[in-house]
Amino acid sequence: MNIRTIEYKNIDETVYIHEHSSGLKSFVVPKKGYSKKYATFATHYGSINNEFVMHGEKDAIRVPDGIAHFLEHKLFEQKDGSVMDKFSQLGSNPNAYTSFAQTVYLFSCTDRFKENFQLLLDFVQNPFITEESVEKEKDIIAQEIRMYEDDPNWRVFFNLLDAFYVNNPVKIDIAGTVESISKIDREVLYKCYNTFYHPSNMMILVVGDVEPEEVFKQIEDSVVAKSSKPEIKRIFPDEPKTINREYVEQKLAVAMPMFQMGFKDTGFNSKGIEGLRREIAIKLILEMIMGRSSSLYNDLYNEGLINNTFDFDYSIEENYAYSAFGGESKDPLAVKKRVVDEIKKIQSRGLDKESYERIKRAMKGRFMRQLNSVERISHTFISVYFKEVSMFDYPEIYDNMSFDYVKDVFGEHFNLDNLAISVINPV
Amino acid sequence: MNNLISESIVSEIASFNGIKIYRVKSQKFKTNSINIFFYDNLTRENAAKNALLPAVLRRGCEGYPTIRDISLYLEELYGSVFDCGVTKKGEHQIIQFYIEYISNKYAGPDIDLTKKNFDLLLNIITKPVLENNAFKKEYIEQEAQNLKELIESRVNDKMQYVVEKCLEEMCKDEPFGIYDYGSVEDLKEINEINLYEHYKYFLETLPAYVFISGDIEDEGVKYIIDGLSKIKRGNIKSIDKTKVEVNVGEVKNITEKVSVNQGKLCLGFRTNTPPDNKDYYKLVVYNSILGGGLHSKLFQNVREKAGLAYYAFSRLEKFKGLMVISSGIEIKNKDKALEIIYKQLEEIKNGNISDYEYEASIKSIETGIKSLKDSQLQIVDFYFSQYIVGTNDTPDDIIENVKRVTKKDIVDIAERIKLDTVYFLTSKE
Numbered sequence: 001m002n003i004r005t006i007e008y009k010n011i012d013e014t015v016y017i018h019e020h021s022s023g024l025k026s027f028v029v030p031k032k033g034y035s036k037k038y039a040t041f042a043t044h045y046g047s048i049n050n051e052f053v054m055h056g057e058k059d060a061i062r063v064p065d066g067i068a069h070f071l072e073h074k075l076f077e078q079k080d081g082s083v084m085d086k087f088s089q090l091g092s093n094p095n096a097y098t099s100f101a102q103t104v105y106l107f108s109c110t111d112r113f114k115e116n117f118q119l120l121l122d123f124v125q126n127p128f129i130t131e132e133s134v135e136k137e138k139d140i141i142a143q144e145i146r147m148y149e150d151d152p153n154w155r156v157f158f159n160l161l162d163a164f165y166v167n168n169p170v171k172i173d174i175a176g177t178v179e180s181i182s183k184i185d186r187e188v189l190y191k192c193y194n195t196f197y198h199p200s201n202m203m204i205l206v207v208g209d210v211e212p213e214e215v216f217k218q219i220e221d222s223v224v225a226k227s228s229k230p231e232i233k234r235i236f237p238d239e240p241k242t243i244n245r246e247y248v249e250q251k252l253a254v255a256m257p258m259f260q261m262g263f264k265d266t267g268f269n270s271k272g273i274e275g276l277r278r279e280i281a282i283k284l285i286l287e288m289i290m291g292r293s294s295s296l297y298n299d300l301y302n303e304g305l306i307n308n309t310f311d312f313d314y315s316i317e318e319n320y321a322y323s324a325f326g327g328e329s330k331d332p333l334a335v336k337k338r339v340v341d342e343i344k345k346i347q348s349r350g351l352d353k354e355s356y357e358r359i360k361r362a363m364k365g366r367f368m369r370q371l372n373s374v375e376r377i378s379h380t381f382i383s384v385y386f387k388e389v390s391m392f393d394y395p396e397i398y399d400n401m402s403f404d405y406v407k408d409v410f411g412e413h414f415n416l417d418n419l420a421i422s423v424i425n426p427v
Numbered sequence: 428m429n430n431l432i433s434e435s436i437v438s439e440i441a442s443f444n445g446i447k448i449y450r451v452k453s454q455k456f457k458t459n460s461i462n463i464f465f466y467d468n469l470t471r472e473n474a475a476k477n478a479l480l481p482a483v484l485r486r487g488c489e490g491y492p493t494i495r496d497i498s499l500y501l502e503e504l505y506g507s508v509f510d511c512g513v514t515k516k517g518e519h520q521i522i523q524f525y526i527e528y529i530s531n532k533y534a535g536p537d538i539d540l541t542k543k544n545f546d547l548l549l550n551i552i553t554k555p556v557l558e559n560n561a562f563k564k565e566y567i568e569q570e571a572q573n574l575k576e577l578i579e580s581r582v583n584d585k586m587q588y589v590v591e592k593c594l595e596e597m598c599k600d601e602p603f604g605i606y607d608y609g610s611v612e613d614l615k616e617i618n619e620i621n622l623y624e625h626y627k628y629f630l631e632t633l634p635a636y637v638f639i640s641g642d643i644e645d646e647g648v649k650y651i652i653d654g655l656s657k658i659k660r661g662n663i664k665s666i667d668k669t670k671v672e673v674n675v676g677e678v679k680n681i682t683e684k685v686s687v688n689q690g691k692l693c694l695g696f697r698t699n700t701p702p703d704n705k706d707y708y709k710l711v712v713y714n715s716i717l718g719g720g721l722h723s724k725l726f727q728n729v730r731e732k733a734g735l736a737y738y739a740f741s742r743l744e745k746f747k748g749l750m751v752i753s754s755g756i757e758i759k760n761k762d763k764a765l766e767i768i769y770k771q772l773e774e775i776k777n778g779n780i781s782d783y784e785y786e787a788s789i790k791s792i793e794t795g796i797k798s799l800k801d802s803q804l805q806i807v808d809f810y811f812s813q814y815i816v817g818t819n820d821t822p823d824d825i826i827e828n829v830k831r832v833t834k835k836d837i838v839d840i841a842e843r844i845k846l847d848t849v850y851f852l853t854s855k856e
Contacts, residue, residue: 091787108798110794143757153583253687293499307577371457
């Protein structure tokens, strides 16, 4: 068995890597002294993959919105009942989540890792979907969708994506709509499964106090490639470089207006170190412009235009990237105006080198905090893995970042023509 | 000083002036943290003041008089994280201050992060920005406004809101009915002078617990103890015990109408079992069987069998001895959901507990307890919670106690659990 090791001495972490003959890559991040063992089995398939060409077919198919998430629910159903029961018998907690670009199955346990891991390997590889169980799941997922409809934080974010994008499927709610899921049946679920759940499109990660060799041995014994590596053709609609609209508003039962605004990113490369470097650079700039140590944050806070809920982030994936920032405000449009003024100011004056250095050091330190938690490691590791990088490269990117590069990225990303805002107002 | 401590055995390393100091020694984390908890009785008189205090203190201190100054300094310290706020545990209000910073070995030899971070934390607590022997007026006004907004924004998160409202309505004539952050009316009475008076009461008389956790050298620990011993303290207030046993009359039905798509159903119960009672762990297992996970009766029957909900769970409020059931459902399905929920409660009373439900519940609790050792914050919260109710159980003790609970114990405890309030959040139509 061929096991590769990468040691990250500066942060005291080691990653063990194994590649299965099917093309499945597996990783172990040992965490000595931890009680929890956290294992994930993930596929590079999420809510945005609603159009694709099946292996061996000529024509593309368009599947109902929300199907990746629906499939995630249905995989827990096995021939002899729900696999959740079997995990529960072992005292472990199985779970799963679907994001825009990935579906992730996982469990965390403290004992009997091997048995738990076997359950994970088996159920993800063996779907057992019946017409009847598909119908029942529609009721459950409908309530999940209803819950999100009433969640202002969720709505304000998706409305912003809708303001950014004209066609990109990232603007569609991950769970779909009650209407779209009504069209899902057993056959189309299998089509999605057979296209995206081949081991070569998947990865396994185990974080915790485990022996890498034993984990890989179990994978060797349990992973089966039923067919040769299929070609997956994902189809994405063309997306203009400009935003869809500048302003979106919705009314919900909130006490005070909420907002999210940000810049639609264009002309980026999401893959590899380059994507990670851009992500870090933009997060750094956001911290410089509107972080707690910035004058903008403090002015807005002192004037009562923002409060503690204010936060910011940047996301980058294969077909889309954007920054988003917001929180509660009595006057979101006043905040927008101030952000615009500040950006114009920086455009003429330039970014401050001293705060760049200080914030870079702080962000690197805060990255270390993530390494305390097996969940956080798993989550970050998987999300960057499908962009073909390792999360443990972050510290090095901080070390090698140049101020000139950051200045260039500022010029590209903070383009005021691509600024959109989403507001939730009280009913 | 007892230094032989791992994250599962935490003990007191110093105690003076109503301040108890504990050390959680662990090398597996990449950060260290210092947690300071003050605690008070939860009262109408003090709740809003206690909530406003940390919000004002975090605005600035000697040497770092604004949020911006504090933030700049935290960045210089390799991105330390500072936070503070209030919570309630039973009828106690907890005021917490917390700082977390990377272990010295990742920062380089020429900086002592423990000293610098502790000094900042201590300054924030003990040396606030003052004007004319009172708090800075501007800070009070802004933070009172922020707190008002925070209280009013409770409704934003419907799932949490309905649970809190249900329990508050249940206990509206008891201290527990007071919201963690007090009320908007009480806020109106607060100004820079009376809050500064209250601050002195807080700093001088409230009992405090301090947890030092991570890989901190003895020298650093000694430095922290020295610093804390210099806080000027007076007569330490003795804190009341939370009243748990309350007779329930007729079940209260409350309906609240807001603009929502999904109905939120909540049932509040009195368990009449305080956390230091020998029967408490029976209650813990009871709750797990009823609604504490995927194996539970509520998840299996409300969601998996009837397909009525995406979530359906029960949860204990340990300190006040309350239990709450919560589920998000289609509005028209309220009666159907209630019927299924009542049926589950009856099933347990009648002893209809399968071996699977029983065993999975005990194992799930065991996993949860063992898992908390992987988070400094959870370890600290675990021990702090033990100390304020006067139990000194370690995680291992709890696992032992839970394993001893029998099915008969669960049926016995079921008799003690009384439904008090049914709360339904529904649409305006």
